[in-house]
Amino acid sequence: MAQTFAQLYGQVLGDDFDSSKYLTDAKQAINDAIDDIARQASVPLLEGAWTVPIVAGTATYTLPADDVRLLSAFDAELHQSLSESDQETLDVSSPASGRPTTFAQYGGSVTFYPTPNRAYSVQVRYLRDPASITSDSADITTVMPDSYAFAVVAFARARLFAREDDPQLSAFWRSEYERDLGRIKGDLGRRSRGRVRQVPGPYRQRLAPRFLRP
Amino acid sequence: VSVATAKEVRFERFGGLNLRDDDIADHEARDLLNVIGKPRGGTQTRDGSSRFASAALTSGVLPAGYRFVDVWPVGYQKTTSLHSIGGGIVNKDAKPALFAIAYDTAPAADGTEPSSASAKAITVFGDGTVVDHGSIVPWGILGSEGTGRLGVATGPGFIFIQAAAPLSGGPMKIGGANDTIQTWTASAGSVPQGNLLRWWSGRMIVTAINGQAARVVASNIGDANDWGTGAGKTSWTVDLEPGDGDAIVGWAAFETYLFVFKRRRFWRIYDGETGANAVVAQLGATSRFAIAETPYGVVFQARDYSLWLTTGTSVRRLSANIDPWLNAPAALGYADDHLYVSVPSGIPRTPSSGTFDYDFVTDEWRCHSFVATQFATQDFDDGAGQKLFGLADPSTAGKNLVRYFDPAVNDDLGTAYDSYWASPHHKFGTEVLKRITELRVEGTGQVDVSFSKERAADSFQRSLSLNGNWDQKAVLTPGVARSWGFKFAHSGGGYMSLDAFAANVKAKRS
Numbered sequence: 147m148a149q150t151f152a153q154l155y156g157q158v159l160g161d162d163f164d165s166s167k168y169l170t171d172a173k174q175a176i177n178d179a180i181d182d183i184a185r186q187a188s189v190p191l192l193e194g195a196w197t198v199p200i201v202a203g204t205a206t207y208t209l210p211a212d213d214v215r216l217l218s219a220f221d222a223e224l225h226q227s228l229s230e231s232d233q234e235t236l237d238v239s240s241p242a243s244g245r246p247t248t249f250a251q252y253g254g255s256v257t258f259y260p261t262p263n264r265a266y267s268v269q270v271r272y273l274r275d276p277a278s279i280t281s282d283s284a285d286i287t288t289v290m291p292d293s294y295a296f297a298v299v300a301f302a303r304a305r306l307f308a309r310e311d312d313p314q315l316s317a318f319w320r321s322e323y324e325r326d327l328g329r330i331k332g333d334l335g336r337r338s339r340g341r342v343r344q345v346p347g348p349y350r351q352r353l354a355p356r357f358l359r360p
Numbered sequence: 361v362s363v364a365t366a367k368e369v370r371f372e373r374f375g376g377l378n379l380r381d382d383d384i385a386d387h388e389a390r391d392l393l394n395v396i397g398k399p400r401g402g403t404q405t406r407d408g409s410s411r412f413a414s415a416a417l418t419s420g421v422l423p424a425g426y427r428f429v430d431v432w433p434v435g436y437q438k439t440t441s442l443h444s445i446g447g448g449i450v451n452k453d454a455k456p457a458l459f460a461i462a463y464d465t466a467p468a469a470d471g472t473e474p475s476s477a478s479a480k481a482i483t484v485f486g487d488g489t490v491v492d493h494g495s496i497v498p499w500g501i502l503g504s505e506g507t508g509r510l511g512v513a514t515g516p517g518f519i520f521i522q523a524a525a526p527l528s529g530g531p532m533k534i535g536g537a538n539d540t541i542q543t544w545t546a547s548a549g550s551v552p553q554g555n556l557l558r559w560w561s562g563r564m565i566v567t568a569i570n571g572q573a574a575r576v577v578a579s580n581i582g583d584a585n586d587w588g589t590g591a592g593k594t595s596w597t598v599d600l601e602p603g604d605g606d607a608i609v610g611w612a613a614f615e616t617y618l619f620v621f622k623r624r625r626f627w628r629i630y631d632g633e634t635g636a637n638a639v640v641a642q643l644g645a646t647s648r649f650a651i652a653e654t655p656y657g658v659v660f661q662a663r664d665y666s667l668w669l670t671t672g673t674s675v676r677r678l679s680a681n682i683d684p685w686l687n688a689p690a691a692l693g694y695a696d697d698h699l700y701v702s703v704p705s706g707i708p709r710t711p712s713s714g715t716f717d718y719d720f721v722t723d724e725w726r727c728h729s730f731v732a733t734q735f736a737t738q739d740f741d742d743g744a745g746q747k748l749f750g751l752a753d754p755s756t757a758g759k760n761l762v763r764y765f766d767p768a769v770n771d772d773l774g775t776a777y778d779s780y781w782a783s784p785h786h787k788f789g790t791e792v793l794k795r796i797t798e799l800r801v802e803g804t805g806q807v808d809v810s811f812s813k814e815r816a817a818d819s820f821q822r823s824l825s826l827n828g829n830w831d832q833k834a835v836l837t838p839g840v841a842r843s844w845g846f847k848f849a850h851s852g853g854g855y856m857s858l859d860a861f862a863a864n865v866k867a868k869r870s
Contacts, residue, residue, distance in 0.1 A: 162797075164822065164836040310837060311795050311869045 148292045151176070152282035158302040168306055175302030177278045179323075180289055183297060184276055185214070187330045189290050193217070194274040197267070198256070203243070205261040209254055214273040216251045222267040233257060297326035366797075366866035369788065374403035374781050374858060376724025377716075379684040384784040390845065391709070394728050394779035397719060398857070402803065405779040405855035408769035409730055412458075412749060413488040414759045421482065421492045422462055428761050429467045429474075429754045431460040433738040434483070434519055456738050458484045458749060458761070459519055461496070466755045481521070481534060481541065484761065486740025486747075493534050493541055496521065520544055520564065520584060522557055533584075548588025549595070552577045556611060556648065559584070560618050561632025563595075567620065573607035574600045576620060578635060598635035600627050610648030612658040617672040619658050621645035626660070628672045641675045643668055649734055652692035652699060656720050659699055661690050667701060667718075682716055682725045684708075690716075693735020695748040697721050700764075702732045702750070729777050730764060770853055779856065780849035785815050786863075787843045793868035796844060800834045800863075801826065805856035809835045812845030830859070840868050 151173070158172040159165050184192040196210050198219075209216070219228040224245075233252035236259045245266060246258035256270065276289045286295050304319035373387035374397070384390060387401075395403045434457050465477035481493035518535035521544070531544035531551045544551055554577070555568035564584035567576040580586040580595045589595055600608065606622040613619070617628040620637070623644040629637040643662045645651050650661035657671040659678060665686045667679035678699075679686055687706030692699065699718040707714055707727075717726040732750030739746045748764045752773065762773065771777065788794050801807055804826045810818040824833040844863070850856035 161834075162836060164838070166822070167837055167839070310797055311840075311866065312797070313869070 148285045148287040149295050150282060151279045151284040151286070154286060154295060154299060155302075157299045158306065160303070162303075163306055163310075168309075171306060171309065172302055173279075175305045176298055177276075178305075179298040179301035180276050180279075182301060183290065183294065183327060183330060184273070186327060187334045188273075189294075189330075189334060191289055192274045192276050193271065195269060195271050197269050198258075200246075200258070200262045200266050200268055202262060202264045205259065206255045206257040209251070209256055209272070212275045212277070213254070214275045216249070216256060217271045217273060219249045219256075219268060219270040221245070222269055228258075228268065231259070294326070294330055297323055297330060300326060366864065368862050368864050369786075370860060370862040371783070372860040373401040374398075375401075376681065376719065376722070376726055377685075378681045378725075378784075380681065386784065386786065388784060389726075389781055390784050391782040391847075392726055392780060393714075394777050395726060395781050396717070397722060397724060397726070398859075400859075402857065402859040403781050404803075404857035405770070405805070405850050406728060407765045407767045408777075409752075409762050409764045409772040410766040410769050411759050411773060412761045412763040413484045413490055416484075416488050416490040417482075417759045417761075421490050422480065422759060423464070425464050425757045426462040426480065427466070427754050427757045428460045428462045428751050428759075431458055431734055431736045431749060431751055431761060433457075433736045434459045455485055456740050457486070458736055458738055460484065460761055464757075466757075481519075483519075486738070486742050496532065496541060518544075518584070520557060522553060522555065522566075545585065546587045547583070547585040548580075548593070550587060551585075552587070556608070558611070558613075560613055563632065565618070567608050567611065572599075572602075574602040574604070574622075576600065576608070576629065576635060578632075581633075594633065596633075596635040598629070598637060600637065601625075601639075606644070610645050610651045610660075612651045612653045612660070614653060614658045614670075614672060619651075619660075619670065619672065621651060621660060623663060626670075630672070640670060640672060641668075643675065646689045649691040650689060652694045652735075654694045654699060654720065659692060659694075661692065661701070665689070665706075667692075667699075678718065679716075679725075682727075685727075686716070691732055691734050691750075693732070693737060693748060693750065695737040695746040698748075700732075700735055700748060702730075702735070704731055704733075730762075730772050732762065732764070770855055776852040778849060778851050780847055781858070782812075782818065782847040783845055785812065785843040785845045788865050791842050793840050793842055794844070794865050795840045795868045796838050796863050796865050798834045798836055798864040799838060799846065799861060800832055801848065801858065802830065802832045802860045802862075803856065803858040804829060804831055805854060806850060807856045807858070808849040808851065810847040810849065811838050811841075812847065813839070813841035814843055815845070818845065818847045826856075 154176050155172040159168060183189060198207050221228060228246060229248045231248045231250045233250045236250050236257055239259055242260035243263040244260040246260060246262055246268060248259045250257050286292060300319045300323035304316050304323055307316035307319060375387040375389060377392060378384040378388040394406050396406045398404055460482050462480045462482060463474055463477045465474040467473055479496050481496050483491040518533040521532045532541055533544040534541050552566045552569055554566040557564060557566045562581045564579040565576060569575050575597060577597045578595055580588060580593050587595055600620060606624050608620055608622055611618060611620045617630055620627045620629060621644055625642045625644055626640055627637045628640050629635055645660040646663060652659045657669045659667055659669050661667055666677060666683055668675055669678045685707045688703040691702045697720045700715050702715040704713050711729050713731045715728045715730055717728060732752055733754055735748060735750045737746050737748055750762050750764060752760045752762045754760060801824055807824045807826060808820060809822055809824060810820045812818045821838055822835045826833055848858055
């Protein structure tokens with residue numbers, strides 16, 4: 147059964163921390179743990195997609211509020227990826243308008259180059275900042291699989307033991323967290339177990355049928 | 361106890377008050393209320409107080425508007441004839457009892473009996489039955505030290521009363537075939553009129569005599585009625601430094617001595633045959649209520665309100681640990697190895713009134729919230745040992761004869777009381793920051809745990825429910841401080857019982 151927020155901070159406090167003193171810290175540590183995991187592993191529930199409302203003559207668009215970092219952008223009409231650049235490169239490029247081929251993220255906005263001359267269909271994918279959990283009855287599966295909950299608890303307990311001047315237990319729980327984080331990365335870093343990952347050799351043959359002149 | 365590395369520091373003794381903070385030991389209390397010691401060092405909420413014999417007194421014996429103002433324990437010799445009282449058999453066999461005088465008028469502010477009032481004399485037995493001896497007239501104004509005090513003593517076959525009598529105007533006694541109030545008539549000489557009388561060394565002794573503030577008079581041996589002098593008579597009269605400007609205020613007996621107290625010094629009469637005496641110390645007593653007889657000696661309250669214990673050959677201060685809170689004249693009582701010292705005011709905390717409790721066995725002081733104007737102790741031979749009785753608030757009419765430490769109740773006359781025990785401020789070594797990760801409490805009952813950090817006021821942290829006969833619960837992560845005080849409290853009805861507490865202490869890592 148999926149665990150609730152209350153169950154999670156109950157595990158964090160355990161028999162070691164007074165709830166009246168550490169409940170707020172425990173809740174914050176759980177939310178920080180989810181953020182940390184989301185940064186270091188590609189948690190599917192914490193990835194987002196956004197269709198940019200492109201209009202002619204506007205190069206820069208404000209990103210969604212929960213954006214942390216853009217992962218990619220593509221032109222849905224041409225089925226081509228846009229190249230990622232940096233804002234400084236676009237700053238020194240000659241003014242141009244037309245179909246965007248490049249994007250850069252800076253200061254909560256995304257800028258396209260050349261400046262769109264009409265409404266193109268461009269989508270971006272981005273890493274989402276998970277909303278803080280506040281409700282005791284909130285289900286952790288809304289942000290990540292239940293099987294990763296232990297990593298969240300370990301992260302929070304490591305922080306609370308550090309607050310209690312207990313470096314031994316803090317280090318123990320931090321190592322528990324790191325071990326589970328490695329497992330999460332392993333899970334999420336390889337999206338398709340069936341995908342061929344063979345590196346092509348110099349004598350490779352085409353997979354498609356060959357048609358030879360008779 | 362110093363803490364270099366993390367360790368559990370366990371405390372298994374909940375000792376008595378020590379208000380000399382610099383000298384306080386780890387097991388002593390900087391504050392406590394309404395707790396008693398347990399035999400193996402723990403502590404628990406004391407038993408409550410109940411109105412004694414109130415059911416019997418209600419049936420017309422004690423009219424509305426009356427209140428008890430004086431109470432005395434009386435012994436076997438009084439009660440041999442009580443079986444015929446009240447038209448039925450009250451008590452066929454001799455039994456110890458309490459004898460009390462009730463007035464329809466409040467006493468004076470200093471506890472002096474009212475000079476013009478209606479009064480009744482009543483005997484109360486251990487099973488709560490009462491005997492109404494009828495009305496008496498209070499003593500009245502004598503015009504000397506001890507004005508208005510009523511003298512009562514248990515002598516052969518009678519309770520002797522120095523009261524203005526309804527019959528002949530002389531001293532009175534209660535007893536005889538019908539246990540009646542009758543004139544105390546001297547068979548030889550005349551009965552001296554004094555505010556204090558007692559049967560000691562086979563004689564009736566009277567002092568605090570009108571116009572003779574230093575005089576002690578003894579009857580002839582074995583006869584409270586024979587005050588004759590001369591050939592063949594052994595009655596005696598002694599004057600203890602007459603003309604010194606002081607007056608006899610009280611007395612007490614210990615071993616073969618009778619101690620007689622003025623306000624600035626006291627004597628021991630060491631020879632009951634002659635009244636031969638000697639000054640014991642340049643210390644006196646504040647009142648007749650401020651003197652208590654114990655098996656360990658006589659305890660009295662001196663003019664600076666401190667308490668002293670004397671055996672006649674030595675005098676030592678008993679109240680050093682509570683002197684800062686002992687700031688008012690007290691009423692003293694003794695029962696079962698405990699001395700009780702009740703003060704109406706002057707304790708610099710809430711409540712400012714209360715009763716200090718000294719345990720002769722462990723040499724520890726505790727304090728309770730109830731207040732009595734007088735104490736009387738009696739062992740009714742019912743197997744329950746000595747019981748402590750007293751008078752509560754005689755200024756208000758009611759059946760105010762109270763039994764304290766009644767195991768059947770856990771409130772004081774229907775009002776719930778709180779109890780707590782507060783430890784010293786532990787530094788655990790040097791005055792550096794220490795972190796306590798857990799405070800574990802062992803015992804039973806509902807316990808509110810508070811902490812005092814850096815000697816600040818106690819701050820409530822958590823309530824613990826200790827179940828069954830024994831349980832342990834912990835208060836987690838109370839934090840960091842240089843010095844730690846622990847307070848364990850119980851509110852309202854029920855009780856708490858504590859056996860030990862233990863702190864997980866370690867140095868704070870900066």
